[in-house]
Amino acid sequence: MNYKFDNLLKIALKDWPVDIDLSEIHYSKNDPSKYTVKGLGIMSDLISEKYIGSPDEVIFRNLHQSIYAVLHAAAPNVWAIKISNIRHASVRNRFEKHLKIGVENSEIGYSREDILLCSKYFHENSD
Template sequence: MTLNKLDASGLYFPILFERALQDWPPIIEMRRLERADAENYSVLGLALQVDNIADSYIEDPEEIIMRNLHTAIFSSIHSAAKYSVLMEMRHLRSSAVRANFHERLRKAVCIKALKWTQADIALVDRYFAQNL
């Protein structure tokens, strides 16, 4: 990944979202659930899949943005699995992912234990300056 993706247009949510979707397979199979109880479940292999995708951004200049975006995408897929057995990623509602993503970034920037650098926080500030 190159630094030019961090310019103003590269931080525009629709562009980030489309880029992030390219990291996922076009269709997510969600037939195999592990249930802890009636309310709690996990999709077999989904957590490992998001970890592998998000881990590809470690040490990348966009790490903070992309890892949190992929976690927001994972959250939307996980929620859909309660009601569906397949997810075509092109049908994922970007507005739901965006709301989850924004909430994650706002909370995370305040958590000192994450040890975000000033550059990380500045990147989040730049993102919100462009996307609000």
């Protein structure tokens, strides 16, 4: 597989609906800076579940979590978003940060294969 970020993101974005509804936000009563977007977390979980047990699980589950985070951050500012309109750089920054944390922190539990795959990813994207 080609582990260039743009290729991985292209694959991952196909897993998401074209249009994402972000209209129903529920703010925390204790901290109005915290909120949930109805259905977004469940959607993300269902999308990334298909990668559990796959050789590329560490890549695609982290990538989908990063897509979710970008969508979640956009929610207070938009009613809906086309998945093709998310900024690739925002997803990539979050994605690579999560991979590095997983590789560097043994408590996260990445397997040897996961760490090797992350190393392969960073090697192919060192440009």
